Every structure is written in C-alpha cells, then in structure tokens.
Amino acid sequence: MPIQSINIRAATAVAAGLLILLFVAGGATGWWVLRDGVRQRALVDHTHQVIETAQAAEASMLEAIAERNQALTGGEARQVAAMDAALVRGDQAAADLVALTTDNPTQQRRAQALLAGFRQLDNRLRDSLVRRERVLAPDLPGLVREAGTLRRSLLALTGDVTAAERRLLDERLRSADEVADRLSLLFVVLLGCAVLSSGLGLWALYRHLRGSAARYDDLARSQRAAEAANAALAESQERLQSILDHARDPILLVRDGGRVAVSNAAAAEQFGLPAADMVGRPILDFVPAYGSHGREVLALRADGSSFPAEISIGRYSEAGGDASVCVLRDVTERRRLEQLKSEFVSTVSHELRTPLTSIRASLGLVVGGVAGEVSEDVRELLEIAHNNSERLVLLVNDILDMEKIESGRLEFRRERQPAARLLEQAVESNRAYGAQFGVDFRLLPREGAAEAAVYADAARIQQVLANLLSNAAKFSPPGGTVEAGVTVEAGDVVFRVRDHGRGIPAEFRNRIFQRFAQADSSDVRQKGGTGLGLSISKAIVEHHGGAIGFEDAPGGGTLFWFSLPRLAERVIRPAPAAGPAADGREQPRRRALVVEDDADVALLLGRILGQHGWDSEVARDASEAFESLDRSHFDALTLDLMLPDEDGLSLFRRLRQRPDGRALPVIVISAIADQGRVQLNGDAVGVVDWLDKPIDQSRLRDALRHALHSSDGGARILHVEDDHDIVRVVAAVMGDEAEIVPARSLADARAILAADPHFALVIVDVGLPDGSGLDLLGELRHLPKPPPVLIFSASDYDPGTARHVAASLVKSRTENRELHNTIRHLIESLPPATETPTA
Structure with a gap:
C-alpha cells in the first residue's frame, strides 16, 4: 500500500479521534458543570434555609419576651396565648436548625445550645408569669433579669449561626465563580481543538483527493492479484477434490459444529446421495455413532439401509475452528469372507477330523495287534503311517484352536487344580513322546509348591505343558534330559520347562510367540511342528490371567516358563483310614x-x-x-x-x-x-x-x-453315525464288551428306538445327513428309561450340551483308550433295567 494513502488514512483517523475527543470532553464537561451547578444551588439554598431558620428562632424568642412583658404589666390572657405560640414556633425553629446543621459540627453545637437555651427561656418566662400571680413575689425581678440574660445569650448564638452561614455562603459564591472561569477556559480550549481538527480534516481530504487516482490503480492491481489467487485456490481445490474422488473409501470433511463440508465421490456412491446434497448435513445423519471410541460403526444410506464400516477420524485446527477428516471403509465383504472362513473351518472340522479319526484309530488298532501279528517290515510301515497321522491330527487341531482363539470362541472350564498334579500328569502323558527322540523327562523338586493350587482349565493347561515339553524334547540332543518343575513366587505358581539344546537364535526371539513362527524351517521339517503351539499356549495362559516367556538357561539350552495366579490355601481334612478285613489284614473298602x-x-x-x-x-x-x-x-x-x-x-x-x-x-x-x-x-x-x-x-x-453293579458284557449301544468307518472303529475299540447297533441317520435312529428303546448307551454324531444329532436328545429324554448319551463328533465341545449329555468327545482329539474307557464307564454307571427306580 502507498505511503501517501497510509498518511491520509492516519490524518483522517487523527481528525476523527480529535472530534470524538471533543464531543466526549464537551459532554463530560457539560455533565460535570450541570452536576456542580445543581450541587452549588443546593448548598446555597441550604445556607439560606439555615439563616432563615435562625432568624425565625430569634424573632420567635423576641416576640415571646415582648408578649411576656405585656402580660406582666397588663395580665391579659391574650398576651399569654401569644407568648405560648411564639415559644412553640421558636422551639420548632431551634429544632429545625439542629436538623439542618448536621453537615457542620460547629453549627450543630451552636444549634443544640440554642435549642437548650430556648427551652430554658421558655421555663423562665412561664415561671415569671406564675410568680406574678402570687402577688409581687420577692424573686420576680430576679427572674426577669435572668430571662434577659438568656435572651442576650440566645441572640448572640443566633448571630453566630447567621454570621457563620453568611461566611459559608460567600465561600460558595466564590467557588461558583471559579468554576465559571474554568468553564470559560475549557470552552476556549475545546473551540481551538475543534478548529485544529477541522483543519486537519480538510488537509486530509485534500491529500485524499490528490491521491485518489493512485489509490484506484493500487486497488485494480490488488483485485487482479486476488482474482489470480482465487483461480489458483480453485484449481487447488479441484485437484484435491479429484484426489478425494479417486479414493475408493468414503471420505468426509466435517466442520461447523459437526456438519459435512466436503464429500468425495465414493461417499456419494456409498450413501446414495449426490455429493452436493451431503454438504451441510449433520454427520450423525450418515454415521450415528460418530465420535464414539469404537473402530467399527454402522453407517446409514439415504434409502434407510445400512452397512458396517471401519471408521478413522483425524482431527486438526483451522482458522474457523476445529475440523476433522472422517474415512470410512465398508467391511461388508470382509464380514462375508469371515463367514466363508468360518464355514470353511466348520467343513475342515468335519471333513478332516472324521477320516482322520478312522485312519488314526484303525492304525492304532492294527499296531496294537487287534488284527493279529504282523511282520516287522509291515509294523514299521504302519508305525510310520500312525506317527504321521498323529502329526496331521495335531496340525488340524492347532489350526482349529487358533481359529477359535481369533474369534473369541475358545471355551474354558476352570476349576481348582493342584499345580503339582497338573505337571506330573503332563510329564507322564508326554514321556512316550520324548522317548521317540531319546529324551527323558525329569521332575524337579517342588520347592514349596506341593500344596499350591490354581483356578484353571486342566485340559488347556495340560495342552500348554504338552507344547512346552514336546518342543523341549524335539530340540534336545539325543540322550538329553528335559527338566520340568513348579514353584511359588510372589503369589503366583510358576511352571518351568528347561531343555539342553542349542538355544533360540537372536533374530527369532521377537516373534517366537507369533503364529506359524519357526526358527529354522528345514529343521522343523525334520523335527515336526506347525509353528502354532507357542501362540496357542500364550493365548491360553493370558486367558487365565497369567504370563509366559523364556530365557537362556545357565549352562546352555532354553528355559520356558509361564505363571498362573495362585489360589488361597484351604484346610483339607484327612481321608478316613481303611477298615480291617475279616482275616485281620487292612483292606480298602x-x-x-x-x-x-x-x-x-x-x-x-x-x-x-x-x-x-x-x-x-x-x-x-x-x-x-x-x-x-x-x-x-x-x-x-x-x-x-x-x-x-x-x-x-x-x-x-x-x-x-x-x-x-x-x-x-x-x-x-x-x-x-x-x-x-x-x-x-x-x-x-x-x-x-x-x-x-x-x-x-x-x-x-x-x-x-x-x-x-457293573455290566458283564453284551451291553447294547446305539451308534448314530453316518461314517461307516467310524462305526467299525468304535466296534473294534469295544471288542466283545458291547454290541454296537449302527444308525446312519436320524430317521434310522428313530426307527430303531421305536422298535426297541432299551440301550445301555447312545453315541451320537452331531453332523448327520438329515439333521443335527442334538435333535435326538429331546426324544431320548422322553423314553421310559433314558439311556446316557455320548457325543462323539468332529465338532468341538459345546458347553450348551452339558445339560443334556453324559459326556462329549471330539474326533481326532480322542485316543482309543480314552474312547474305550468313557464308553465303559457310561455303561457301568447305568443300573440294571429291572431294578431302576421309576420317576
């Protein structure tokens, strides 16, 4: 901007400021003069009033004395009444004088003395009249003289009051004159300032008129520059809008109290509205949960439909206030893929576990000698097939467990468990596995943990210990020893598994608990493993409120550990001793x-x-x-x-x-x-x-x-299973201990039960060609003598079936021995049909 224009504007501003100052000063001065004039008039009026009141009191006093004197000489009642009236007026005037002089202590004291003296005079005047009536009392002349003395003193007081007020009046008149002089001087100063301001304004106007042409040129140049800047801004906005429109996810710019300011093409397409129609509408019309802490929200389209979306909000500050960028990502397709994944896992669960169960169990039976003796070469091949079927079963089970962990459907049945017993059972269960690698398991001293207990799912903790023990066995040198122990530290029960292998490479340590993590894939192929065991173990331990980790062991090898919260100790009563038998020897009862x-x-x-x-x-x-x-x-x-x-x-x-x-x-x-x-x-x-x-x-x-009572064999079992191989395997596992009656579908099972409902046990598969095996449970409960039910299915254990069945086993997770023992226990627990009490 030119300096000339700046000077003109500055001069104009100064002139305007001076004029405003003049108006303000004039108004303030007028207000002050008016207020001072009113105050001075009030003070003068007050002074006049004081003087008039003092003179009235003095006149009333003189009138009362004159009337008394006439009454003393003539004795007429009229003079007495006039004296009384004069005394009353004088007393009132003296009292008014006291009230008027409250602002002046000196005058106040004089007025009070005047009032007291006037009242004494009143008494003397009245007393003199009373003594005259007693016929020339000897002290009457004294009373008259005393009254005269009071009169003179009162006249002196009224004179002093009047003189003081007159002096005060003179001072106030002089003050008023001084104010008038100052007002005249101020008026002259304001007039000079007005003249100066007018001159400055005229000069500014002159300069302004001279520089108008240059200023118009400057304005034109500024306008051209602004138009160029606006064009550049519009081009930038178009470029930004183009970038936003090429984005695949809906993007909304939110400002002005939660309203949409910018919308890209993806948002317009997703919400079914033109982008221009979305601008200005509240963001809550499209995303009702906007501003919540969740990562997924439900977005609403214009037609009332909705779609799930991931939301990302970035907030920033701009000149007009706070704003935010909202990015939405439609997860409908991802949800569909997750559903497909779930269905795939379900298919894997059934279609893999069922044949694996047949293969595994059949190989186990043949290797165990059920089909007769086989040559050493055949046995070696069968053992290879059986071991690899075991590896395949572990892989399938680990994959399914990981999927359940990711979806939050991994079930836990926690109870009070002795920590030492959990470790002992895990070591004994895995001792045969360690023997495959020439590795022995050794239990360390418990170090005060003999009675320690945890609140845990025994099967899941056994799974964690099995993973740690199997890993330690696989990576230990042949002939080595794996040490396992349990201790109590700071209120936690800590399980430890230590191997004497070559340790964990440094580059692998940060991802050892990740899924499918393997330190050396070639070595893993030799040792076996899926890379899921430690990841699953970490999820199980953390679900129990514990922690898991590892460290280098002293002297070489690796020490894996995990901790669980310890339960408080409880007093346990000792079990009663066994009684003596008839022959005198101690025999358990x-x-x-x-x-x-x-x-x-x-x-x-x-x-x-x-x-x-x-x-x-x-x-x-x-x-x-x-x-x-x-x-x-x-x-x-x-x-x-x-x-x-x-x-x-x-x-x-x-x-x-x-x-x-x-x-x-x-x-x-x-x-x-x-x-x-x-x-x-x-x-x-x-x-x-x-x-x-x-x-x-x-x-x-x-x-x-x-x-x-225990069954002597020959119990009838209804096996509802569509896979013929599974039926044969179960029959082979039970041998001559039970008669297996197969049913390939729900319809076959219903027909068999209608013909003969007396069975010692019913084994049910969940997935059948014509429905779910669970549909049969309600019908079984309505039989005259409901048999126990064993769920033996490829589907994992469902806690909802606990109220309806006696036991539940999962295919590919169940060993032949466990299957045999479970069926045998269920058969033996049922009392004879002829002696079973009726409900």
Whole structure:
C-alpha cells in the first residue's frame, strides 16, 4: 500500500479521534458543570434555609419576651396565648436548625445550645408569669433579669449561626465563580481543538483527493492479484477434490459444529446421495455413532439401509475452528469372507477330523495287534503311517484352536487344580513322546509348591505343558534330559520347562510367540511342528490371567516358563483310614462322598453307610466336595440339592464335566428330590436313585448295591453315525464288551428306538445327513428309561450340551483308550433295567 494513502488514512483517523475527543470532553464537561451547578444551588439554598431558620428562632424568642412583658404589666390572657405560640414556633425553629446543621459540627453545637437555651427561656418566662400571680413575689425581678440574660445569650448564638452561614455562603459564591472561569477556559480550549481538527480534516481530504487516482490503480492491481489467487485456490481445490474422488473409501470433511463440508465421490456412491446434497448435513445423519471410541460403526444410506464400516477420524485446527477428516471403509465383504472362513473351518472340522479319526484309530488298532501279528517290515510301515497321522491330527487341531482363539470362541472350564498334579500328569502323558527322540523327562523338586493350587482349565493347561515339553524334547540332543518343575513366587505358581539344546537364535526371539513362527524351517521339517503351539499356549495362559516367556538357561539350552495366579490355601481334612478285613489284614473298602450341609443328617448317613460296608467322607458344601474329589477316589456320591454355596443341580452338572465324575454313581438324598428330578428331566444320567428325607434305609441299601453293579458284557449301544468307518472303529475299540447297533441317520435312529428303546448307551454324531444329532436328545429324554448319551463328533465341545449329555468327545482329539474307557464307564454307571427306580 502507498505511503501517501497510509498518511491520509492516519490524518483522517487523527481528525476523527480529535472530534470524538471533543464531543466526549464537551459532554463530560457539560455533565460535570450541570452536576456542580445543581450541587452549588443546593448548598446555597441550604445556607439560606439555615439563616432563615435562625432568624425565625430569634424573632420567635423576641416576640415571646415582648408578649411576656405585656402580660406582666397588663395580665391579659391574650398576651399569654401569644407568648405560648411564639415559644412553640421558636422551639420548632431551634429544632429545625439542629436538623439542618448536621453537615457542620460547629453549627450543630451552636444549634443544640440554642435549642437548650430556648427551652430554658421558655421555663423562665412561664415561671415569671406564675410568680406574678402570687402577688409581687420577692424573686420576680430576679427572674426577669435572668430571662434577659438568656435572651442576650440566645441572640448572640443566633448571630453566630447567621454570621457563620453568611461566611459559608460567600465561600460558595466564590467557588461558583471559579468554576465559571474554568468553564470559560475549557470552552476556549475545546473551540481551538475543534478548529485544529477541522483543519486537519480538510488537509486530509485534500491529500485524499490528490491521491485518489493512485489509490484506484493500487486497488485494480490488488483485485487482479486476488482474482489470480482465487483461480489458483480453485484449481487447488479441484485437484484435491479429484484426489478425494479417486479414493475408493468414503471420505468426509466435517466442520461447523459437526456438519459435512466436503464429500468425495465414493461417499456419494456409498450413501446414495449426490455429493452436493451431503454438504451441510449433520454427520450423525450418515454415521450415528460418530465420535464414539469404537473402530467399527454402522453407517446409514439415504434409502434407510445400512452397512458396517471401519471408521478413522483425524482431527486438526483451522482458522474457523476445529475440523476433522472422517474415512470410512465398508467391511461388508470382509464380514462375508469371515463367514466363508468360518464355514470353511466348520467343513475342515468335519471333513478332516472324521477320516482322520478312522485312519488314526484303525492304525492304532492294527499296531496294537487287534488284527493279529504282523511282520516287522509291515509294523514299521504302519508305525510310520500312525506317527504321521498323529502329526496331521495335531496340525488340524492347532489350526482349529487358533481359529477359535481369533474369534473369541475358545471355551474354558476352570476349576481348582493342584499345580503339582497338573505337571506330573503332563510329564507322564508326554514321556512316550520324548522317548521317540531319546529324551527323558525329569521332575524337579517342588520347592514349596506341593500344596499350591490354581483356578484353571486342566485340559488347556495340560495342552500348554504338552507344547512346552514336546518342543523341549524335539530340540534336545539325543540322550538329553528335559527338566520340568513348579514353584511359588510372589503369589503366583510358576511352571518351568528347561531343555539342553542349542538355544533360540537372536533374530527369532521377537516373534517366537507369533503364529506359524519357526526358527529354522528345514529343521522343523525334520523335527515336526506347525509353528502354532507357542501362540496357542500364550493365548491360553493370558486367558487365565497369567504370563509366559523364556530365557537362556545357565549352562546352555532354553528355559520356558509361564505363571498362573495362585489360589488361597484351604484346610483339607484327612481321608478316613481303611477298615480291617475279616482275616485281620487292612483292606480298602468302598468309599462314598456325602455332600450334606446338615451335620446330624451327615452323621446319620455315615453310620448307615458304615453298616453296609462303606467308608464315608463328608463335604458340607460344593467347594469342599470338589476338593475331596481332587484329593481322593470315591465309588459313589450322595447329594443334597440344597447347599449353602451352590445348588446341588449345578454341582451335579459340573461333576459330569470332570473325567473322574462322568461315571460316578450319584444318589440324591434331599427334601426336594422330586423337584430336582423334574428340573433335570432326564439329563441326570448316572443318578442311581432319588431319595426323599427322611431317609429310607432299605432303599438306600438298594441304591448302594446298584452303584456297585457293573455290566458283564453284551451291553447294547446305539451308534448314530453316518461314517461307516467310524462305526467299525468304535466296534473294534469295544471288542466283545458291547454290541454296537449302527444308525446312519436320524430317521434310522428313530426307527430303531421305536422298535426297541432299551440301550445301555447312545453315541451320537452331531453332523448327520438329515439333521443335527442334538435333535435326538429331546426324544431320548422322553423314553421310559433314558439311556446316557455320548457325543462323539468332529465338532468341538459345546458347553450348551452339558445339560443334556453324559459326556462329549471330539474326533481326532480322542485316543482309543480314552474312547474305550468313557464308553465303559457310561455303561457301568447305568443300573440294571429291572431294578431302576421309576420317576
């Protein structure tokens, strides 16, 4: 901008400022003068009023004395009344004078003295009249003189008051004159300033008129520059809009209180509105959950439909305030792919596990000699096939476990577990696997952890320990030793597995717990493995609230460890000693667990059981019951349905989920036995009898006898399975111990049950050609004597079926021995049909 224009504007501003200052100063001066004039007038009026009041008091006093004097000489009543009136006026005037002089202490004192003296004069005047009536009293002349003295003093006081007020009046008049002089001087100054401002304004106008042409040229140049800048800005905005429109994801610029300012083509296409129509509308019309902390939201289209989207919001500040960039990514296709993945996993679960179960079990039976002796060459080939089938089973199971971990569907059944026992069982279970590599497992001293317990899913913790032990065995030198131990540290139970191998390479340490992580793929092919074991172990341990890691072991090798929170110690009563046999030798007797919170009833049951050759142990609540089951073996269990910490029906269902409780005979002894039987409604497989309190000893004796009953073979089992190979494998596993009746579909099973519903066990596959095997459970519960049900399917264990079945096994996860023992236990737990109590 030219300097001339700046000077003109500055001069104009100064002139305008001076004029404004003049107006403000003039207004302030006028207001001040007006206020001062009013104040001066008030002060003058007040002074005049004081003088007039003092003179009125003086006149009233003189009038009263004159009237008294006439009354003394003539004695007329008229003069007395006039004196009284004058005295009243004088007294009032003196009182008014006191009120008017409150602003002046000196005048105030004079006025108060005048009022007091006037009242004394009033008394003297009236007293003189009274004494005259007593006929020339000797002291009358004294009273007259005294009144005269008071008159003179009062006249002096009124004179002083009047003189002081006159002096004050003169001072105030002089002050008013001074104000008028200052006002005149101020007026002259303001007039000069006005003239100066007018001159400055005229000069500025002159300069402005002279420089108008140059200023117009400058404005024209500025306008051309602004147009060029606007064109560049428009080009930049078009380029930015083009970039946004080429993006595949919807992008919205949000500002002005949550309204859309910019929308790209992808957003217009996704929401079904032109981009121009989206601008200015609230962002909540399109993304109702905008601003929430979730990464996925539900976006709404113009036609009312919706789509799931990932949202990313970037916030920034601009001249007009805060703004944000909202990027949406439609995840509909990803959801569809996840569904396809889930369906694929389900297909893998069934289509791979079922044939693998047949292959694995068949090879196991042949290697075990069920089909007769085979030559050494054939045995070697069969063992190779069996071992590789085991590797394939582990791979399938690991992949399915990882998928369940990612989807959050990995189920856990946690209970109180002794830590030392978990480690001992894992070592014994994997000892044969270590022997394949010439590696031995050795348990370290427990170091105070003998009684330590954790709240965990025993099967999952065994899976973690199996992964660590198998890895240690694979990477240990032949003839080496893998050391496993458990300790208690700072309230945690720590499991350790140490090998003496070559250690973990430094470049592999950061990703050792990742999926499919392998330090040396060529070595892994020799050793075997999927690279999923440690990743699955990490997820299991962290779900239990623990931690997992590794470190270099002293002297070489690697030490893997994981910790779990330790449970508080509980007092455990010792198990009762075994009683002597008839020949005098100590011989173990049948043992029963009495779950009863009433001490008297528990004592009575113990004595009845003792009479029939049973030892008993009492558990007063569900917690003590499971502690006793963890500690000892029992041949039967009596159950009260009303317990202080958990109802008996829940305890029963939890019992059936334990490996040692699936076939344990249960005798319900409760005041609400019939009610409990209705609630379980056939799900209570393995319940020998339901006894109401008070206890019927003969019926309890029969129930105990039923609990000891064991099938002698020849039990009939209905196997509902569409895969003929699985049926043959199960038949081979059971051998002559049971008769297998196959049913290839739900229709076949229903027809067989309609012809003969008496079976010791029903084995059901979930995936059947004409429906789900679970649909058969309801029909089985309505049979006259419902048999126990074993789910043997390629699908993983579903907790929802726990209330309906006696046990559940997963194909490819179940060894032949486990399958045989489970079926055998379920058959033996069922009492004879002729003696089974009816509901």
